[in-house]
Amino acid sequence: MKITQFDVTPIQRRGLILQIRTDEGLTGIGAPMNYEHGRTIERAIRDMSDYLIGKDPRQIEDHWQVLFRSSYSRQMPILLAALSGIDMACLDILGQSLGAPIWRLLGGSVRQKIRVYSSTGGPEPEKYAEGALRAVERGFTAVKMCPFPEPVRFIDTPAMVDKTIRRVAAVREAVGPQIDVALDFHRAVSPAMARMVLPELEPLKPMFVEEPTHPENVDALLEIAQSTSIPIATGERNTTRWGFREICEKRAAAVLQPDIRHCGGILEMRKIASLAEIHYLSIAPHSASDPLGVVASVHAMAGVPNFLIQEYGGGNGEELFHEPLTFQDGFVELPEGPGMGVTIDEQKLEALRITEWGQRSSRRHPEDDSVNDI
């Protein structure tokens, strides 16, 4: 079997769909990350396709090794986004060629279904609470919220701290103690500010606090983790095993959140999960907007013993697939079809296709117009 063609389609909600076609009529699908640099990632896929066209798509690990290790700039997330999409699409082709879902090829499952969470927004406390209740009514048993929807100063006022606590308290009060409430600080908070807020959040018992500060400095994260009883989560911006090594070794977080669309793909996600496992850390894959990313994560997590929960931002994919995921009572079922277990409905793909790449978004403090992290 030989790879013959690469097609990349930018779609709404910052998605990219990669389709790798073969001379035997099989087409594999992958979801490379697409945030601010979709055009660059598309170009990176084209560059990698020069090497892959004519090769056997089932030699996935060997292709990954060549494309990663022969690259001078191998840890670049943009290149890893391209590589992640290629990994997914080739695994999809392998699964189709063998008539088995990807999760079975990875050793089968250690769980019957995958727990997922929904997100809720504000900015008023009652809006967060209403959204959380709607999610619970739909069957979710865990919700996530960002209690800092507006820019935060390096050290902000007691009023800002109170507002933050009220938002989380409103959700906890609405859903009760049986529902998990996760918080995402979205890396927009300084370590000093995080340490002001976290002690007051502890009585509300969040499931975890995600990116409580900027993610680049592991020691800053460690300092926060050691200051609170709330489990700390991070990792949506990290790539490959090497990108998670220091967090694991220092145990600077309790929950790792690799995103399968740029961490290196399904096989690399499994290796990151194993690294986390030996440090007694859990995995909660990031997937904010893309349904194929959710599907690929489900395959990766089916056999991972230290899996915690999956983000479900992309939903079940009914707007893209012939066979959307089955969601019930807070869980999705493992796809039983061959390969990815979902196939692209070309008419739906055309309806989602975008022709303009969109503007870079930014967030500025209203008082002095200074740039905040987003």
Ligand SMILES: [Mg+2]
């Ligand atoms: Mg996040």
